[in-house]
Amino acid sequence: MFLGYRQRDLYDLVERYRSAMAPVHELAILGLDAYKDYAPLTSTEFGRGFIESINAAKNIILRGERSEFGIGTTTVAGIDVPVSEVITARRTFCDLLHFQKLNAPPQKKMMIFAPMAGHFSTLLRRTVDALLPHFDVYITDWKNARDVPLSEGGFDFEDYISYAIDFIQAFDERVNVMAVCQPTVPVLCAIALMSARQTNPLPENLILIGGPIDPRRSPTQVNSLAVTQREDWFVDNLLTIVPQKYPGAMRTVYPGFLQLHGFLSMNFPRHLRSAQTLIRNITLGADGDVEKTAEFYTEYFTVMDLTAEFYMQTIKRVFKEFALPEGTMTWRDGKVDCGAIKDVGIMAIEGAEDDIAGVGQTKAALDLCKSVPSSRKRYLLQNGVGHYGVFSGKTFERKITPEICTFIGI
Numbered sequence: 001m002f003l004g005y006r007q008r009d010l011y012d013l014v015e016r017y018r019s020a021m022a023p024v025h026e027l028a029i030l031g032l033d034a035y036k037d038y039a040p041l042t043s044t045e046f047g048r049g050f051i052e053s054i055n056a057a058k059n060i061i062l063r064g065e066r067s068e069f070g071i072g073t074t075t076v077a078g079i080d081v082p083v084s085e086v087i088t089a090r091r092t093f094c095d096l097l098h099f100q101k102l103n104a105p106p107q108k109k110m111m112i113f114a115p116m117a118g119h120f121s122t123l124l125r126r127t128v129d130a131l132l133p134h135f136d137v138y139i140t141d142w143k144n145a146r147d148v149p150l151s152e153g154g155f156d157f158e159d160y161i162s163y164a165i166d167f168i169q170a171f172d173e174r175v176n177v178m179a180v181c182q183p184t185v186p187v188l189c190a191i192a193l194m195s196a197r198q199t200n201p202l203p204e205n206l207i208l209i210g211g212p213i214d215p216r217r218s219p220t221q222v223n224s225l226a227v228t229q230r231e232d233w234f235v236d237n238l239l240t241i242v243p244q245k246y247p248g249a250m251r252t253v254y255p256g257f258l259q260l261h262g263f264l265s266m267n268f269p270r271h272l273r274s275a276q277t278l279i280r281n282i283t284l285g286a287d288g289d290v291e292k293t294a295e296f297y298t299e300y301f302t303v304m305d306l307t308a309e310f311y312m313q314t315i316k317r318v319f320k321e322f323a324l325p326e327g328t329m330t331w332r333d334g335k336v337d338c339g340a341i342k343d344v345g346i347m348a349i350e351g352a353e354d355d356i357a358g359v360g361q362t363k364a365a366l367d368l369c370k371s372v373p374s375s376r377k378r379y380l381l382q383n384g385v386g387h388y389g390v391f392s393g394k395t396f397e398r399k400i401t402p403e404i405c406t407f408i409g410i
Contacts (some may be wrong), residue, residue: 011243066304070125075133076104081104084102085098089170092143093145093163096111096140096141101136106136110137110178113140115181117306118256118259119303120304134401140167146247146248156309156310157314160183161190164187164189169194169201174201175201178404180210180211184362185211185318185324189331191206191344192337193331195340202343205344206346207404208365209362210349210362211361212357213364214324216325217363238254239252252309257303344376346372346377347377347380348365354385356387
């Protein structure tokens with residue numbers, strides 16, 4: 001696809017901004033270290049709040065490098081168990097990561113399909129942390145498109161489905177699969193195709209969380225933008241070229257910084273409230289809440305690029321054509337029929353305040369999977385949470401995770 005000069009220069013402009021801000025960031029760190037050692041300041045409530053405010057904010061900068069999950073231990077049956085990260089399968093655009101526990105009792109496997117929507121899989125750090133005591137956890141660790149050489153080929157919507165099939169088939173037993181947000185659609189497609197071909201082993205259960213299975217239900221700003229804008233608008237305004245400094249130079253991408261800008265603009269009042277809460281917690285000395293909020297925004301501002309073909313096909317098939325609920329979704333010229341799914345439990349989970357995937361969009365999967373008996377279907381509408389709270393944080397850990405465990409039978 002042809003891009004104008006303005007789009008080609010966009011990524012370079014952002015890189016110049018990052019370079020210009022690097023010395024400021026380093027200076028802030030040096031200043032912070034100096035202030036920490038200045039006793040008159042650290043002995044006052046204002047001083048401590050000032051220092052912690054800078055400390056919480058210094059990592060909230062636009063970055064493009066994946067952080068670490070950093071989950072060193074978990075608790076299984078009341079016993080602390082060491083956790084290590086092991087790559088069990090490698091693909092060009094994704095690794096399958098296993099959170100391996102040392103000397104832990106056998107547990108049912110839970111494979112998480114992380115969103116490929118502008119953030120790294122580490123955005124689901126707290127999701128993984130909440131599930132580890134109950135499951136043997138795996139996650140798709142998507143790679144930044146800017147770091148994949150153009151010679152390695154492309155990655156589109158159908159490739160995502162292929163990856164999903166390959167990863168599920170990598171196990172020699174029936175596992176539980178969880179798809180969070182964007183991958184709910186391609187993962188449901190993958191399981192429908194596997195069911196139609198009677199491919200074994202099929203997943204035991206599929207957990208779908210906050211995804212656009214049918215974006216026509218309770219449409220949000222995200223859905224309205226996709227419907228009202230022509231496809232060439234997305235090409236003209238949201239795609240750019242990876243600069244020469246990266247391995248994926250000259251690859252056409254939807255850059256993570258534009259995705260982040262869109263989410264921040266759409267949810268600005270909510271993010272402003274979060275910032276106000278962060279400052280209040282710093283002042284009150286609520287260290288745990290400060291750490292978790294700052295940790296979330298550090299990860300939230302760490303973004304990755306998507307291949308242009310994957311992004312544009314997702315816009316077209318999921319948000320414009322509504323291909324899955326309309327029954328027109330295809331993969332390699334074959335029809336995708338969710339009615340072929342018979343022996344997989346389906347649980348749909350939504351947040352009552354979700355302003356990205358509206359209420360009812362994920363629940364639509366239960367209607368599409370008409371051959372699954374009602375005894376193996378479950379719907380959970382969680383009050384008091386939005387898009388991120390439905391899969392990460394206190395509510396997910398304390399309320400949603402127990403519901404998932406009950407549905408799976410542990």
